[in-house]
Amino acid sequence: MKSSILIIYTGGTIGMKTDAETGALIPFDFSAIYEEFPSLKRLNVDIEVQTMSPVIDSSNVTPDNWLTLARMIRDNYARYDGFVVLHGTDTMSYTASALSFLLEDLAKPVVFTGSQIPIGVLRTDGRENLITAIEIAGARDGDRPIVPEVSLYFQNRLFRANRTTKRSAEALSAFRSNNYPPLAEVGVNISYIRPAIMQPEQIPSDPTRLRIADHLADDVAVIKLFPGMTEQVLRAMFSASNLRAVVLETFGAGNAPTTPWFIEVLQEAISRGIFIVNITQCGSGSVSMSLYDTGLRLQKIGVLCGHDMTTEAAVTKLMYVLGKGLSAEETYRLLSRPLRGEFTL
Ligand code: ASP
Numbered sequence: 001m002k003s004s005i006l007i008i009y010t011g012g013t014i015g016m017k018t019d020a021e022t023g024a025l026i027p028f029d030f031s032a033i034y035e036e037f038p039s040l041k042r043l044n045v046d047i048e049v050q051t052m053s054p055v056i057d058s059s060n061v062t063p064d065n066w067l068t069l070a071r072m073i074r075d076n077y078a079r080y081d082g083f084v085v086l087h088g089t090d091t092m093s094y095t096a097s098a099l100s101f102l103l104e105d106l107a108k109p110v111v112f113t114g115s116q117i118p119i120g121v122l123r124t125d126g127r128e129n130l131i132t133a134i135e136i137a138g139a140r141d142g143d144r145p146i147v148p149e150v151s152l153y154f155q156n157r158l159f160r161a162n163r164t165t166k167r168s169a170e171a172l173s174a175f176r177s178n179n180y181p182p183l184a185e186v187g188v189n190i191s192y193i194r195p196a197i198m199q200p201e202q203i204p205s206d207p208t209r210l211r212i213a214d215h216l217a218d219d220v221a222v223i224k225l226f227p228g229m230t231e232q233v234l235r236a237m238f239s240a241s242n243l244r245a246v247v248l249e250t251f252g253a254g255n256a257p258t259t260p261w262f263i264e265v266l267q268e269a270i271s272r273g274i275f276i277v278n279i280t281q282c283g284s285g286s287v288s289m290s291l292y293d294t295g296l297r298l299q300k301i302g303v304l305c306g307h308d309m310t311t312e313a314a315v316t317k318l319m320y321v322l323g324k325g326l327s328a329e330e331t332y333r334l335l336s337r338p339l340r341g342e343f344t345l
Pocket residue numbers: 011012013014056057058059087088089090091114115116
């Protein structure tokens with residue numbers, strides 16, 4: 001039986017083509033996808049396209065857009081076997097990470113992709129990214145989808161979405177997932193790395209329905225440490241009104257200065273109820289707060305360990321968990337464990 005796939009176009013470079021007369025970049029009409037790519041008819045899938053309104057450059061994406069996208073997937077969940085989300089590459093890892101949290105009992109594939117070169121330009125990387133993403137979204141073992149999680153496909157690799165970061169403004173392999181293996185490698189064939197793929201915790205009682213979260217908190221900040229950061233600057237950041245959580249990007253394995261004023265600012269913030277999650281500035285590896293005194297002090301005052309989470313996953317997880325309006329204990333509990341495979345314990 002054919003799989004049915006919904007493509008949701010949100011904007012970005014992938015949706016552009018060159019006007020034959022003027023040479024300028026103009027939007028590509030995804031609703032005419034079979035005319036543009038007749039070869040798609042050879043895939044064993046039925047494709048429909050919806051466009052998010054308004055279409056945006058992904059630098060303008062907001063948590064409201066993420067909620068809209070989650071609702072679009074929920075509202076169409078019963079009708080399709082899988083979803084492909086076309087998104088600008090600049091913030092794709094943020095959106096894809098946010099969706100991994102918002103789609104709470106997902107049991108179907110949601111594959112994000114985009115391109116570095118517009119789809120209507122001869123040397124585009126968008127064509128292969130799109131076609132393979134569709135194939136992955138429709139791939140099944142019998143009646144079970146092979147990749148029933150939120151993933152991101154780019155340049156021959158499928159990743160867990162909430163493990164990715166845009167790594168290059170130039171290279172066609174624009175994304176990396178340094179702390180988690182790819183879910184699939186694509187060459188002549190698509191080879192799925194099955195042990196890396198997440199399976200739904202429990203089969204939902206009604207598989208035609210998808211439960212989604214309907215609120216995201218946005219009182220979150222990212223503070224990246226650097227040698228020479230002054231007390232005044234750090235205090236100013238922590239004194240932002242309504243601040244509820246901070247992703248603290250520390251050095252190496254989760255280390256920060258031991259200067260008394262530094263610890264004091266953090267301690268004060270924690271006593272005001274602000275959650276602080278410690279992640280590393282390094283492109284790979286994990287926070288281990290008990291390794292050095294410089295990390296241990298953070299642990300002692302109640303800074304949460306972010307393990308090997310990306311900034312994108314940490315920010316969107318905080319928005320999601322705080323958006324639930326739970327007690328401090330329950331919030332702490334959800335932040336301390338992986339919810340969608342976003343960190344390795
Ligand atoms: N500025 C574009 C965007 O992120 C870049 C891209 O799609 O690659 O929307």
